[in-house]
Amino acid sequence: MSESRAFCPRCGDPVPERSASDANDPLRPGAEVELCDACYFEDFDFVDAPDRIDVRVCSRCGAVHRGNRWVDVGAEDYTDIAIEEVSEALGVHVDVEDVAWQIDPEQVDQNTIRMHCYFTGVVRGTPVEEQVTVPVKIARQTCTRCGRIAGDYYASIVQIRAEDRTPTTEEIDRAKEIANQIVADMEATGDRNAFVTEVGETDDGLNVKVSTNKIGKKISNKMIEEFGGTVNDAETLVTEDEDGNEVYRVTFAVRLPPYTPGDVIDLADDDGGPVLVRSARGNLKGVRVTTGERYEASYEEGNSPEARRLGDLEDAAEATVVTVEDDNAVQVLDPETFQAKTVSRPDYFDPGVETVPVLKSRAGLHILPDEGDESND
Numbered sequence: 001m002s003e004s005r006a007f008c009p010r011c012g013d014p015v016p017e018r019s020a021s022d023a024n025d026p027l028r029p030g031a032e033v034e035l036c037d038a039c040y041f042e043d044f045d046f047v048d049a050p051d052r053i054d055v056r057v058c059s060r061c062g063a064v065h066r067g068n069r070w071v072d073v074g075a076e077d078y079t080d081i082a083i084e085e086v087s088e089a090l091g092v093h094v095d096v097e098d099v100a101w102q103i104d105p106e107q108v109d110q111n112t113i114r115m116h117c118y119f120t121g122v123v124r125g126t127p128v129e130e131q132v133t134v135p136v137k138i139a140r141q142t143c144t145r146c147g148r149i150a151g152d153y154y155a156s157i158v159q160i161r162a163e164d165r166t167p168t169t170e171e172i173d174r175a176k177e178i179a180n181q182i183v184a185d186m187e188a189t190g191d192r193n194a195f196v197t198e199v200g201e202t203d204d205g206l207n208v209k210v211s212t213n214k215i216g217k218k219i220s221n222k223m224i225e226e227f228g229g230t231v232n233d234a235e236t237l238v239t240e241d242e243d244g245n246e247v248y249r250v251t252f253a254v255r256l257p258p259y260t261p262g263d264v265i266d267l268a269d270d271d272g273g274p275v276l277v278r279s280a281r282g283n284l285k286g287v288r289v290t291t292g293e294r295y296e297a298s299y300e301e302g303n304s305p306e307a308r309r310l311g312d313l314e315d316a317a318e319a320t321v322v323t324v325e326d327d328n329a330v331q332v333l334d335p336e337t338f339q340a341k342t343v344s345r346p347d348y349f350d351p352g353v354e355t356v357p358v359l360k361s362r363a364g365l366h367i368l369p370d371e372g373d374e375s376n377d
């Protein structure tokens with residue numbers, strides 16, 4: 001019967017034979033030479049902590065500088081940031097099991113938080129504990145983004161205008177919404193360079209200054225996708241960067257179509273009757289208020305056929321229906337003079353109703369669709 005023995009390579013004391021599984025443990029690569037407990041604990045260092053931690057924090061947005069860039073950490077306050085940085089910086093010995101720890105922050109002054117950290121664990125069947133104190137110094141700075149925002153930096157400007165009119169309140173509000181939404185979506189993906197620098201209404205529309213050309217392009221494309229119209233972009237050389245590259249600022253000029261859904265227009269050289277505009281995306285589309293027939297402008301006319309604007313759905317007044325004369329004519333009371341008048345009967349006219357919305361304009365009196373029970377969108 002042979003007895004196998006092992007000895008501590010440092011002091012020569014006998015140590016228990018190691019099991020085969022222990023010796024092959026890939027998590028303990030240096031463990032093939034086993035020290036006795038006394039020699040092991042002589043060198044044992046439970047917690048590895050730096051002498052101090054310096055943190056650069058943006059005093060405007062709370063971003064933290066890590067490596068060579070600013071990152072949003074979503075911290076509530078500086079203590080949160082200090083805890084996070086200390087957690088990142090501390091290390092515990094790989095052999096220790098059942099590690100538990102807690103941090104007790106002590107605010108020393110406005111920019112210093114002393115972090116008292118208590119660690120416990122078990123190694124070689126022996127409970128171990130250690131206390132370390134790491135001062136965290138907070139340096140309040142301004143991150144690149146906040147610096148740019150404060151400096152009114154912008155790379156792109158979106159001009160919202162409309163052809164032969166000023167943009168409607170709805171269009172202006174929607175443009176602001178779109179700009180904020182696009183920036184919010186980009187921020188949500190961790191893009192720190194996306195921001196709206198300035199939104200300003202002008203006499204003829206809206207100007208939106210944004211931090212990148214990409215955002216400007218997205219806003220203008222979304223506007224014409226929703227409202228129709230065109231966009232032109234023009235580059236202006238503004239400066240050269242530190243490497244001598246030319247830096248351009250791009251202006252996106254959005255031109256919304258001359259007519260908007262809900263407008264009633266009278267087409268030039270056309271005797272089919274006024275048209276209620278339903279869509280100005282692509283070719284202008286609508287319905288004849290005389291017959292209810294569908295109208296679509298030709299490709300050449302696009303969204304701006306030659307026409308004059310008579311009014312819109314909101315200008316309509318309620319008129320009493322006197323009598324339905326035949327398939328083509330209805331008699332209503334003129335809402336201003338209260339005289340009975342015969343007007344064209346469009347196919348959307350419901351003969352069962354007592355009143356109908358009518359538009360009185362240069363082109364006469366016309367029955368409009370009753371939009372009360374259907375969505376305008």
Ligand SMILES: [Zn+2]
Pocket residue numbers: 008009010011012013035036037038039040
């Ligand atoms: Zn030993």
Ligand SMILES: [Zn+2]
Pocket residue numbers: 058059060061062063142143144145146147
């Ligand atoms: Zn910032």
